[in-house]
Amino acid sequence: MKYTIAHESKNSIRIRCESLRNMTADEADILRFELMNDPGIQKVDLYRKTGGVRITYDCPRSEIIKLLNILDIEDIEIVKDYLIRHPEEEDYLGSDELLRRHLAPELKRDLRKRIVMEAVADLVMPTPIQLGYHLYQFVTLKKL
Numbered sequence: 001m002k003y004t005i006a007h008e009s010k011n012s013i014r015i016r017c018e019s020l021r022n023m024t025a026d027e028a029d030i031l032r033f034e035l036m037n038d039p040g041i042q043k044v045d046l047y048r049k050t051g052g053v054r055i056t057y058d059c060p061r062s063e064i065i066k067l068l069n070i071l072d073i074e075d076i077e078i079v080k081d082y083l084i085r086h087p088e089e090e091d092y093l094g095s096d097e098l099l100r101r102h103l104a105p106e107l108k109r110d111l112r113k114r115i116v117m118e119a120v121a122d123l124v125m126p127t128p129i130q131l132g133y134h135l136y137q138f139v140t141l142k143k144l
Contacts, residue, residue, distance in 0.1 A: 003068060006052065011042075013064060014054045021051040038067055 007014040020028065028046050035044045040059025047053070057064050122130055
């Protein structure tokens with residue numbers, strides 16, 4: 001993988017990778033998965049728009065550099081067919097679609113109203129009644 005080191009600090013390295021800009025969200029998820037497979041890496045943040053990758057690690061820096069040098073994006077693209085579900089499956093939602101989805105405004109209002117009502121009920125009702133009420137909700141599995 002071709003990259004340049006943009007910034008380094010103790011246990012963290014930020015690199016720029018131009019090929020990351022051309023990746024789909026699913027391919028970027030695969031790259032993140034591949035990097036997180038290394039036991040020395042704690043966290044990986046990918047920034048597709050800028051082509052940046054921030055890696056937080058707890059192993060020697062040389063191991064991270066060695067991993068980045070042997071990592072091949074073309075191999076990752078081949079592996080993605082085995083790791084993600086395909087769009088032809090009826091329940092498939094890609095990463096881009098999940099980021100675009102939002103709750104409907106009326107559902108948000110309903111959820112806010114129910115949360116406020118629950119909070120007010122917990123503040124006003126005595127503890128034994130609260131306990132009974134929440135046990136009733138748990139037993140009947142009442143929707144929120």
